[in-house]
Amino acid sequence: MLIQISNHYISRFSVLLASIEALALLGVFFAGAAIRFLQWDGTASELFTSQLPGAFTFTFVTIASMAALGMYQVEGKQDFEGILLRLLPSLALGFAVITLIFYLFPDLYFGRGLLAIVMLLALLLILLIRLCFFRWSGLNNLRYRALVLGTDTNAGELFNLINRNSGLANSMIVGFVPLDKEARHVPVDMIIAKTGSLISLVNQYNINEIIVTARERRGGTYPIQELLECRIHGIKVVDLVRFYERESGHLRMDSLYPSWLVFGSGFNQGVLRTFIKRLFDIIASLLLLAVTLPIMLLTALFIAIEDGLPIFYRQERVGLAGKTYQVIKFRSMFKDAEKGGKPQWAVTDDPRVTRIGKIIRKLRIDELPQIINVLKGEMSFVGPRPERPHFVDMLTAQVPYYNLRHSIKPGITGWAQVRYPYGASIDDAIEKLQYDLYYVKNHSLFLDFIILINTVGVVLLSKGSR
Structure with missing residues (x-):
């Protein structure tokens, strides 16, 4: 699923992962400080307070560096090698930025020895977190269970898009419901026969969202009343334009139509x-x-x-x-x-x-x-x-x-x-x-x-x- 901030959608996978890693980095910093200052004469609370600005600086810069190098764009290889090849440059960038911050804002300086310790600890802990995170079966609970209305070429492209990154796509396609006289461009084993109403299929398969791929919105083949019934029962109904906007961060040209641009949300200047x-x-x-x-x-x-x-x-x-x-x-x-x-x-x-x-x-x-x-x-x-x-x-x-x-x-x-x-x-x-x-x-x-x-x-x- 996704979180919407100022009309922009962010994957819950990314938000959850970044939150876990931010907390881990804060913990790493204070663990590193405890190791570095074993001979500290003051109390633990004094050490905590004195290192707090450095902890937040280190955490923010490291998370931002990882984001800059695409570590929160969760597509791609998520095995040990794939994670390490992106994590090492991210930490190197973070190290360079923190060094620049030390030069520009000397009051934030917390020492090269401490920085070296926390960078090493961060490398090991982030590797461990990601290897566990991407193997956690509970991630499926964060995904929309989607039913696709249509089996046309648009449906086929939609299936391929999600299937390319099936492990971490924000939607999990449960099946495709064909409309009358419609060509099939999706796998046979993904088709769900519509023997009753749409709402019955929604309840049967525990659906959160219906994605409509069909272009034709008038006439007897388009079940507008059934879609309305699903909406009334709290099921999200989205068309292809909205889906691609949310999932891929672009407005798909071949699915745009003037009324959607006129009456849809966004285009706020002010x-x-x-x-x-x-x-x-x-x-x-x-x-x-x-x-x-x-x-x-x-x-x-x-x-x-x-x-x-x-x-x-x-x-x-x-x-x-x-x-x-x-x-x-x-x-x-x-x-x-x-x-x-x-x-x-x-x-x-x-x-x-x-x-x-x-x-x-x-x-x-x-x-x-x-x-x-x-x-x-x-x-x-x-x-x-x-x-x-x-x-x-x-x-x-x-x-x-x-x-x-x-x-x-x-x-x-x-x-x-x-x-x-x-x-x-x-x-x-x-x-x-x-x-x-x-x-x-x-x-x-x-x-x-x-x-x-x-x-x-x-x-x-x-x-x-x-």
């Missing part, structure tokens, strides 16, 4: 939200500028040495309400990279990219000058990636709802950037739009924070760069 987002943009941009200024100065120097001036690269992009502005980035391509004047998609191993350009693209350093655009109010820190007018015109003509992404400011980073690889085609643009629309619909300070944490992982692991 004066207060706009003010909070703007304040967040300014604070985050100034902090990032302060931290990365030495890196930016070195980057400028290397660009000048390799390919001369100019250092920066300005390009017209489409922003809020379709208005254009000049985006500022470090130049990562050779001069006159588009001699013909026609915009081109970036490609893997693009020959137009300089040697220093390849490095700063991998690490996303080329994006840092956009801080200026954020401070000027042309961009937000988090939002859809801004595109060039040429591509916007082309995509608007071919992709439904594409212009909805311009209802908020574009961002340096965004939900699509942390959830989908670099886009370099029409198909990629459609896939990324599904994530952009999810952000436009559900954006909040909480979701911005989640995106920033995930951005750290994207940068460190060089995901999606070209």
Whole structure:
């Protein structure tokens, strides 16, 4: 099952695991402090009080580092090797961040000896917790028992999605109920014959949720009255758009329809939200500028040495309400990279990219000058990636709802950037739009924070760069 925070859904698996590990890390810290200060002259309560700020700092940074490197995205291998290969870089990142915090805030310093002890204890305990957690049979009690209405191609795709991560999917499909004259695209052994009413099947199989995959909502084949009866009895009924939004964090384009966008929840702008987002943009941009200024100065120097001036690269992009502005980035391509004047998609191993350009693209350093655009109010820190007018015109003509992404400011980073690889085609643009629309619909300070944490992982692991 999932927990909803500010229209964004978080898996209960992830929340439960993070809570257990946070408590474990607090315990680890105080155990480490007890080991480190065996000759402590004061009382235990005095030791506890003196180490409390360090304990919370260590726990928060470690959990955030693990989240940044995808350890709470529970898909993938969860055996000893798979956990260890993600845990070691996470703890290394945590160690680096805590060291930086010691430098910036000396009052939080709790000693390298203690840090080494708690890092080692954390490694062992987190490994043990995860090996036990992912083998705990009680996890099934946290999942929706779902009945799917329909056996069409949408139902087949739904089955494959959940089956790929069956152990930790938020829903467990109990079976598929076919509608009249409908082709079957699901396994035969998953079909449940409807001999009575839907509510009887719900009671018989202890169902929590009904997922409707059929597109047709009128006519005799669609049991709207029976679905209403299930709703009245407290059973959740969701369509494919809502299901994919909740489970995958995107709005599936081929299932969207205008009335759902008009009458559904989300798309909240508001004066207060706009003010909070703007304040967040300014604070985050100034902090990032302060931290990365030495890196930016070195980057400028290397660009000048390799390919001369100019250092920066300005390009017209489409922003809020379709208005254009000049985006500022470090130049990562050779001069006159588009001699013909026609915009081109970036490609893997693009020959137009300089040697220093390849490095700063991998690490996303080329994006840092956009801080200026954020401070000027042309961009937000988090939002859809801004595109060039040429591509916007082309995509608007071919992709439904594409212009909805311009209802908020574009961002340096965004939900699509942390959830989908670099886009370099029409198909990629459609896939990324599904994530952009999810952000436009559900954006909040909480979701911005989640995106920033995930951005750290994207940068460190060089995901999606070209």
